[in-house]
Amino acid sequence: MIIKKPINLELTQLSGQTSQPPWKQVDESFREVLMVGGKPVLFDVKQSGKNLDFNFTGDISKKEAISRLNYIYDLDFDLGKFYKYLSDHEELRQMSEFCQGLRLFLANDPFECIISSICSANNSIKRWTKSVSDMKEKWGNNYFDDYYTFPDKEIIQDLYEDEDEESLFESKPCGNNLKSCGVGYRAPYMKKASQMFTLEMDLSQIPEMDYEEAFETILKVPGVGPKVADCILLYGFNFKEAFPSDVWIKRIVSYLYFDGKDISVAKVRDFGMEEFGEYAGYVQLYLFHYARMSGLMDRLK
């Protein structure tokens, strides 16, 4: 079944967005199990011309399946209008040609996105995707043979941090601890964050908040600083006005807008949100990939 909205699926899947690791690649397809209204559904999506071709297995209607895919791949976002915006701005004009069809890859679930994002901080893309995949296989639920959901907060909050802690309580340690997934010093952050959501913080309130309030709220989560908070609000909650700023975005923005002058990451964030408004999230996504693919990133090192 085709959804007639332009997208470059492979680019969107493999662009390293910290919402979640890429789906499993099987032949030409990307596959993943998602919970839809409490039911497990196996999605299979592939490129068909400029559009998305999909199938699904699970006890939901076709309408529900399309609705979920529309959300995850942000298919209702008007790329044509965005490309016009880019071409109308001198500094951004070159970007769209390197990133045709790139869309936001939104998270299945806010909690999953938060833990996944904590894991991504000061980490390589390769390493955090492996960590998240390992966590799913170890403590998530298994469906459709070889697919796993992300573990619940109640599970993660009670995990052992490392092998030492595990062997204090278990006679036969068997890798049932967070650090066995290679998360390193982020293990206690992930546990405390999970505990926070079972006890006091209600994530269902976040979408009702304005950006600043949501940002300040998410910032209270252990292991979450400004960059990760902006990523969580962008990928996990679809706040498109977020402009996650790190050292790379700083270098790129500085090169494009400030004549290469060294400015702080915090100021780059303020500048991005002010300058790009409702397009900030997309501009950030496109800036990063433009810089990667055009070779600009190598030159800015």
Added chain:
DNA sequence: CCTCAGGGATCCG
């Protein structure tokens, strides 16, 4: 064998 960075966060001064 080594060093070094990885789409940062935290703690400390």
Added chain:
DNA sequence: CGGATCCCTGAG
């Protein structure tokens, strides 16, 4: 604010 340190893997 600026700087040191954090886990640990892969690249060089």
